[in-house]
Amino acid sequence: MCLLCNKVLGNDAVKPSKLQDHLRRCHPDKTEKDLKYFQTLKDKFQKRPTLDRMFASTSQRNDDGLRASYNNSLLIAKSGNRILSEKS
Ligand SMILES: [Zn+2]
Structure with missing residues (x-):
């Protein structure tokens, strides 16, 4: 480049x-x-910085995908907590 x-x-x-x-x-x-x-x-x-270079080389779409999977794991963690608290 x-x-x-x-x-x-x-x-x-x-x-x-x-x-x-x-x-x-x-x-x-x-x-x-x-x-x-x-x-x-x-x-x-x-x-x-490595992070800066990492984001420079990945496209916006990949960035969104990363954010989506992060949100997904947050959702899973939240629903998991709810199930646990409902049982107790
Ligand atoms: Zn040039």
Whole structure:
């Protein structure tokens, strides 16, 4: 993925020539930057909190699914408690 625009590129874009093509097309102002600039970007990206990276890589739909299953387990826990209290 591109560290400048956070855009996920296709599999064939991993090739250096494709990356250079993307850089020229989308970030013409960055083509003159040296390798150190990109290594700093990469370092910053990798030092981001894990949770942040996790949510960045999952889609909104997956996030909703996670929330739904969390709500489901809450419901189960609540109804389980009710059944227990009704018996006593
Ligand atoms: Zn980009």
